[in-house]
Amino acid sequence: MDPNRIIQALKGTIDPNLRIAAETELNQSYKIINFAPTLLQIIVSDQVEFPVRQAAAIYMKNMVTQYWPDREAPPGEAMLPFNIHENDRQNIRDNIVEGIIHSPDLIRSQLAVCLRAIIKYDFPGRWTAVVDKIGFFLQSPNNASWLGSLMCLYQLVRTYEFKKAEERDPLIAAMQIFLPRIQQKIFQLLPDSSQLSVLIQKQILKIFYALVQYALPLQLVNKQTMTQWMEIFRTIIDRDVPPETLQVDEDDRPELVWWKCKKWALHLVARLFERYGSPGNVTKDYTENDDLTNVIQKMICEYSEEMTTIAVDMTQHLAMTFSKVLQSDAYEEVEDKTVMAMGILNTIDTILTVVEDHKEITQQLEGICLQVIGLVLQKHVIEFYEEVLSLAYSLTCQVISPNMWQLLGVLYEVLQQDCFEYFTDMMPLLHNYVTVDTDAFLSNPKNVEIIYNLCKKVLTGDAGEDAECHAAKLLEVIILQCQGKGIDQCIPLFVEAVLERLTRGVKTSELRTMCLQVTIAALYYSPMLLVHTLENIRFSHSAEPITAQFINQWMNDTDCFLGLHDRKVCIIGLSTLMEMQNRPEAVNAVAAQILPSLLLLFLGLKRAYASKITNDQDENGEEDEDAEENEEIPSDEDDIREAGQQYLDMLEQHQVEEDEEDDDDDEWDEDGLEETALEGFSTPLDEDNYVDEYQIFTSALLRIQSVDAAWYQTLTAPLSEDQKKQLQEIFTLTEQRKNAEESKKIEGQGGYKFDMTAPVPTMFSFGATRGNN
Missing domain, CATH: 1.25.40 (Serine Threonine Protein Phosphatase 5, Tetratricopeptide repeat)
Structure with missing residues (x-):
């Protein structure tokens, strides 16, 4: 393999004028034996220009992650899919560690991804x-x-x-x-x-x-x-x-x-x-810790059944002890009263966890805990805010009593006086207030006003971008949680709050996309209400409506939406946007970007789903295969199960390790899942079978193809052949997901049968399209 030929092709990929020809050259060469080892030689060579070495490293990373595993021919195809030849693989194994050690950081990070893929399979x-x-x-x-x-x-x-x-x-x-x-x-x-x-x-x-x-x-x-x-x-x-x-x-x-x-x-x-x-999490294998509080906590966890009978008395005693520690000087012999007080609060929280399934006991504990919470808030002992907010969270996970609703107002008044650095600690509790009993939350307009004012204060103050991300997330949760529950009057306030924040300097893509996501959620809630809102918002720096700015920012940032939820929201939003009857002119102006953006989102979503399946299996173990083997399923239903399984298998096969080792230590993602810190705050969109973003997108595009040929042509005309192929693959995935869902219904409902004679939707066409006849 001639290294100079590859070097010239790689150099061409950096030049926009030569890129297509260069990529064609590489795509015609990569299957040739010794191509991959030659690529590695180029990567580690000090004689080659750095941008070329970097391009080679990226190309090699993509090759290894895609073609290193042994793959079999798809059913019905005789030709084996391309895999990197074993001789080439051995050559790379022999040299990649040295390559990582001797390469500059930017190249080293690409090779590290290669190495991890190789280790995973070999x-x-x-x-x-x-x-x-x-x-x-x-x-x-x-x-x-x-x-x-x-x-x-x-x-x-x-x-x-x-x-x-x-x-x-x-x-x-x-x-x-x-x-x-x-x-x-x-x-x-x-x-x-x-x-x-x-x-x-x-x-x-x-x-x-x-x-x-x-x-x-x-x-x-x-x-x-x-x-x-x-x-x-x-x-x-x-x-x-x-x-x-x-x-x-x-x-x-x-x-x-x-x-x-x-x-x-x-x-x-x-x-x-x-x-x-931490008591409650520790298993018997790891129970070697020292002080009295930890002993109590371990005892609670070890003898949970027995503890429920004395939980109220124990909590009452702990609450009295906490009050004495906080209010008097009688405990001067205690070296660090703060540590002791925190230990007491953590123990009370552990008791709440142990008895969470015993509602009558939890109700009795609630009053005791509220006394403790009230004491801390009254005295503004900010070092215990995190612990008492955790107590309040534990008391609102299943049901929210009238007393706990009153606590929301108290917390609002306290945080008006104290700094907002505790907003992120408060977020799980606020999420409970919105989601555990949404009807009760909406029954008192004061509740929505409190949450909005808290979020608004964070977004307009100097709490920092992490807290601002949480505030924006909470607004998004309200919109999605209250879909169809009549909060139309709140939507303009929410949208204006996040878009105003966007007009000021934003340092992180997380805050930028989170603010956009609130507005996208509002689009999903009511497209016409959002358009009307955007057209009527004016900020001091511009006399023009903010519609075009929002649309353009959204298009520029679609690659910044990470994880399952964020990508799902973005896909549903773009699908809604392109299907709108009375589209703002700003949408037409970015028509060429809409489908490419959606394809990028779907690619990331596929990887995220695949990683989620893998992680679920790692954490929960493989499913019980015996029960599956004993089931008898009619032949037509068997076809559905097979199609559904093909979809799941495809997801696992397409898991790509994209966690670049570019020293971005702010990401604590678990094995490529890319779950953001805010995805734990769930919405109805995250529930299984609530909405399927694949079906929403596919149905929207098929309807556009059927009723608005000109708009369909505008959307699809900029697509390359590869992008058209990706679009058809999404259509296929949509059908497979639908079949997978039907197979679940068959297994879960016994007599349910899917109509295999129903017509299959028409696949997307390009070029000639149907009109409005």
């Missing part, structure tokens, strides 16, 4: 040598070699991060070698505050997090070694940053490696406590 069966490779470089005294080899080790550990304990034997065997070595290294580096040293320390923390955050390997970690690790975390958290970092703008400091290292140490401490130290 380790340990075909490639035990990766352990020896990493081990060799981890023996080097050269810190530069350590950084790259640690990144390789991170890929190995992350491959097993969410696997069950019994499936982690290959990783455990490797980490018995590596864990003592990296612990020794980080101890040695702690006094060294140079950038490279701290980068290595941060990478070691990331490895340890991936190793222990889901399952604590007791073969590797005992009480002594864990104590040593905790001392490492404490040292990193407590140590001063270099004085020169304080000259950096305060808003930019979190991006410095010294602060990122602290963040990982804190993240580890929090996760270890939550998973292995």
